[in-house]
Amino acid sequence: MKRIFSGIQPTGNLHLGNYLGAIQNWVKLQKDYECLFCIVDLHAITVPQDPAALRSSIRQTAAAYIASGIDPKQSIIFQQSAVSGHSELGWLLSCLTPLGWLNRMTQFKEKAGKDKEKAALGLYAYPVLMAADILLYHATHVPVGEDQKQHLELARDIAGAFNRQYNTEYFKLPEPQILGQATRVMSLRNGTKKMSKSDASEFSRIHLSDDDDVIRGKIQKAKSDMEAGITYDLEKRPEASNLLTIMAAVQGKARGEVEAAYASSNFSQFKKDLADALIAHLAPIRSEMTRLLKDTAYLDKLLAENALKADAIAKANLKEIHKLIGFC
Ligand code: AMP
Ligand code: TRP
Numbered sequence: 094m095k096r097i098f099s100g101i102q103p104t105g106n107l108h109l110g111n112y113l114g115a116i117q118n119w120v121k122l123q124k125d126y127e128c129l130f131c132i133v134d135l136h137a138i139t140v141p142q143d144p145a146a147l148r149s150s151i152r153q154t155a156a157a158y159i160a161s162g163i164d165p166k167q168s169i170i171f172q173q174s175a176v177s178g179h180s181e182l183g184w185l186l187s188c189l190t191p192l193g194w195l196n197r198m199t200q201f202k203e204k205a206g207k208d209k210e211k212a213a214l215g216l217y218a219y220p221v222l223m224a225a226d227i228l229l230y231h232a233t234h235v236p237v238g239e240d241q242k243q244h245l246e247l248a249r250d251i252a253g254a255f256n257r258q259y260n261t262e263y264f265k266l267p268e269p270q271i272l273g274q275a276t277r278v279m280s281l282r283n284g285t286k287k288m289s290k291s292d293a294s295e296f297s298r299i300h301l302s303d304d305d306d307v308i309r310g311k312i313q314k315a316k317s318d319m320e321a322g323i324t325y326d327l328e329k330r331p332e333a334s335n336l337l338t339i340m341a342a343v344q345g346k347a348r349g350e351v352e353a354a355y356a357s358s359n360f361s362q363f364k365k366d367l368a369d370a371l372i373a374h375l376a377p378i379r380s381e382m383t384r385l386l387k388d389t390a391y392l393d394k395l396l397a398e399n400a401l402k403a404d405a406i407a408k409a410n411l412k413e414i415h416k417l418i419g420f421c
Pocket of ligand 2: 098099100101102133136222223226227235236237241244
């Protein structure tokens with residue numbers, strides 16, 4: 094059996110990093126795997142969220158999955174909080190996760206900032222919940238962007254800890270799939286920083302909901318450099334390298350091919366072509382998202398039905414886990 098689990102937090106609008114690093118790969122994988130694509134709202138509340146905004150982001154995320162090409166009849170698109178097994182397994186696994194492992198997590202260090210005393214327990218335990226998400230369904234493969242690599246390694250360690258504790262080979266170790274060229278899309282304002290929902294500047298990222306003019310404006314304003322020609326050099330030219338990578342990923346071409354085409358171009362020509370390519374790719378997705386978001390009844394029904402499917406798998410597995418632990 095080959096089963097995929099992956100998820101995105103419903104916090105604000107999805108951006109190009111989420112799309113190229115995760116969703117675009119999911120679309121390609123869905124024909125070869127049984128897939129669960131989750132809207133990880135329990136993860137979202139590890140930092141404060143406004144309830145109305147969260148509610149709307151959950152539908153936005155579902156619409157983005159479908160508009161990007163995830164087939165809701167084939168893949169299970171669902172909301173994490175609708176399947177209580179995630180929280181439950183999160184607790185069970187937290188009882189065998191050493192604090193030392195969590196202390197190594199770089200995302201916690203970044204998100205907690207200087208004052209760790211004030212950080213929530215949930216933010217610290219975030220990777221344990223993520224391990225639970227994956228192991229609850231015995232997912233064999235987990236397609237994510239590069240920033241999630243450390244969390245996936247931890248999920249494998251936690252699976253191993255469970256197996257050792259209960260003297261079993263119950264959990265197979267899930268395989269990370271960090272695929273494609275754009276595994277780490279960088280900010281348009283700073284080529285050494287990841288494109289992220291939490292960056293204060295809207296100009297650092299392109300949202301799936303941005304209209305054509307906004308996309309053009311953001312690409313025009315994207316940081317560039319003074320060198321001649323557009324060439325790939327991560328060390329010396331992080332911004333040019335990022336824009337080249339985005340162009341290649343959006344056009345489905347090898348990076349070398351795009352680089353050869355623009356080796357003697359200037360930024361103004363390259364940026365114009367990049368904006369055109371992004372618009373050609375993203376405009377149909379955006380209009381489908383808009384259409385889907387008008388039909389909230391359809392989205393809500395789909396999420397409810399899919400949650401039942403996910404819940405059935407989760408319940409059966411939790412029963413086995415309860416037996417192994419000695420609850421019954
Ligand atoms: P998040 O928005 O943190 O819930 O991330 C959801 C998915 O998008 C994960 O698979 C991330 O690895 C991926 N992702 C987020 N930001 C980026 C980025 N800048 N480049 C590539 N992938 C990303
Ligand atoms: N932590 C992931 C992120 O922010 C989202 C996520 C939660 C996830 N649970 C998951 C991804 C399980 C893959 C598998 O990017």
